[in-house]
Amino acid sequence: MVEHFEDSPQATATLDPAGERIPTVVVDDAHIIYRVHQGAAGGTTPVAALRRLVKRTNAPNVREVHAVKGISFTAYRGEAIGLIGSNGSGKSTILRAIAGLLPVNRGAIYTQGQPSLLGVNAALLNDLSGERNVVLGCLAMGMHPDEVAQQAAGIIDFSGINERGDFASLPMRTYSSGMAARLRFSIAAAKRHDVLLIDEALATGDKGFRKRSEQRVRELREGAGTVFLVSHQLSSVRDTCERTIWLESGVLRMDGPTDEVIRAYEAYANSK
Amino acid sequence: MATTALVDPETGLTQAQLAARHGLRVAGERPSLAEYSRRLWAYRHFIAAYANAKLVASYSNAKLGQLWQVLTPLTNAAVYYLIFGVVLAQNSIPNFIAYLTTGLFIFNFTQSAVLAGTQSISSNLGMIRALHFPRATLPLSTTMTQFQQLLASMVVLIGIVLATGEPITLEWLLLVPALLLQAVFNAGVVLLVARMGAKASDLKQVMPFILRTWMYGSGVLYSVSLFDRLPGWATTLVQFNPMLVYIELARYVLLEQAPLLNESLTQLWLVGAGWALVAGIGGFIYFWRGEQEYGRG
Structure with a gap:
């Protein structure tokens, strides 16, 4: 049962010369199956491993998970789209597939340019100072060294890691988890992305930072980008996204204006 | 699954047609090989910065810091000299200490590059x-980090070579192309093991044994004249061992009387260049073919 609200936000979407909305991400009936390692769930003794080698069977502790079961939607330029759903509903999986990090087993995902995925555990080099991490992160996003030199101070200001003393010159391993997450977001947000995928990355900051980052997400959208936001904080989805997609058990439940989708989702979550 | 979802309401196109129409x-x-090389070139600043950062990070917890870059090869040389020069005294080689350290440092360049390269994908998963x-x-900056380490050990090596009474000759300049050939060879091998190590994490456990075997087959610790005792085909095999070739090139350049397995210098240069070319191009293509798999799973 899929409900569609096709009068979704026209006002904010950027149009091409022909007056048509420009798609940035097209997901066409995507199925994603990935294999998970169950860890030490059994069959991990040396004898069992040898037997597997001899019999040429796959490790028994690998299980296939059909995480996304045929999702289709189109995202346009200038849209901010929230992705909501219970844990394990396939939100993060679909983001990783859009970023090109997971293959689709059936169907296809088309993207404009290279989407960037921003997750909470995007590790940089913990032994290096925040400043050096800024330079490295920017270079890794393909910036020119001159551009990096221009932006570095702004990125550190934005992250607010220097609010309590000079942390930027300390190694990142000395940062609190919130500080590290803020710095990572600031680095990723320094570049103009065609498509930015944010996976719970805004949840870690404090209130002041959350305000700043929500503002930054709006700016990125106005710069003709598309932003996807996965979050369990419905308020943050409500504040930044005008369109929301609700996934449940790998199936698209609802796609439409944020208010309506969140209302339906809340009713569903409360009735469980 | 609603099939209506596949058709765009405004244009009446299917998702695939819509994507094609807007050039998605x-x-x-995976980009084409030419496009990939072009992108890689655009990332040259990142490779240099990352190699540098890794070098700094690797000593960030040590009190003596960057000094270890020189101390590590020195200590290594001292330990091997104690065993192979004093305890097992092999007097047949003139200037054994210089002979030994040359081989050791040249081999160590490849050894540490390959060891780090095996994990260059798996240890950077977060970033990927x-x-x-x-x-x-990533594998290229790993190679570059090790190259910078090599330069530090070369300073130590030249100190040892001079201290043991070898004369400075114009031939020493040939050390530069010899090391560059080895660096290209290493980059290729590192690209190869990086892709293999990304899939099979067991490789990390096996690699030290492979490398040790390789070391014994490269005449690092003892005189290469020992290889003459092998049957003919095995000697030929050892002669084409890339590591032996790079070590012999360095020994030929720096030392006056080092025993060499390859008599012909031209052959040494040709084999060295050939290996660099084969490994460099082969490793690059092999790594590129796996490009979209890294970080998945």
Whole structure:
């Protein structure tokens, strides 16, 4: 049962010369199956491993998970789209597939340019100072060294890691988890992305930072980008996204204006 | 599954047609080899910065810091000299200490590059999953970090060679192309093991044994004249061992009377250049073919 609200936000979407909305991400009936390692769930003794080698069977502790079961939607330029759903509903999986990090087993995902995925555990080099991490992160996003030199101070200001003393010159391993997450977001947000995928990355900051980052997400959208936001904080989805997609058990439940989708989702979550 | 979802309401196109009309590309598609090389070139600043950062980070917890870059090869040389020069005294080689350290440092360049390269994908998964960049930058910067380490050990080596009474000759300049050939060879091998190590994490456990075997087959610790006792085909095999070739090149350049397995210098240079070319191009293509797999799973 899929409900569609096709009068979704026209006002904010950027149009091409022909007056048509420009798609940035097209997901066409995507199925994603990935294999998970169950860890030490059994069959991990040396004898069992040898037997597997001899019999040429796959490790028994690998299980296939059909995480996304045929999702289709189109995202346009200038849209901010929230992705909501219970844990394990396939939100993060679909983001990783859009970023090109997971293959689709059936169907296809088309993207404009290279989407960037921003997750909470995007590790940089913990032994290096925040400043050096800024330079490295920017270079890794393909910036020119001159551009990096221009932006570095702004990125550190934005992250607010220097609010309590000079942390930027300390190694990142000395940062609190919130500080590290803020710095990572600031680095990723320094570049103009065609498509930015944010996976719970805004949840870690404090209130002041959350305000700043929500503002930054709006700016990125106005710069003709598309932003996807996965979050369990419905308020943050409500504040930044005008369109929301609700996934449940790998199936698209609802796609439409944020208010309506969140209302339906809340009713569903409360009735469980 | 609602089939209506496949048709765009405004234009009446299917999703695939819509994507094609606006020039969208399949997510995570592998670029062509030429395009990939071009992107890699655009990332040269990143490779240099990352190599540097790794070098700094590797000593960040040590009190003596960067000094270890020189101390590590020195200590290594001292230990091997104690065993192979004093305890097992082999007097047949003139200037054994210089002979030994040359082989040791040259081999160590490849050894540490390959060891680090095996993990260059798996130890950077966080970055790979977060940012999009040509993945070959990682193994290449690993090679570059080791190259910088090599330069430090070369300073130590030249000190040892001079202290043991070898004369400075114009031939020493040939050390530069010899090391560059080895660096290209290493980059190729590192690209190869990086892709293999990304899939099979067991490789990390096996690699030290492979490398040790390789070391014994490269005449690092003893006189290469020992290889003459092998049957003919095995000697030929050892002669074409790339590591032996690079070590012999360095020994030929720096030392006056080092025993060499390869008599012909031209052959040494040709084999050295050939290996660099084969490994460099082969490793690059092999790594590129796996580009879209890194960080998945």
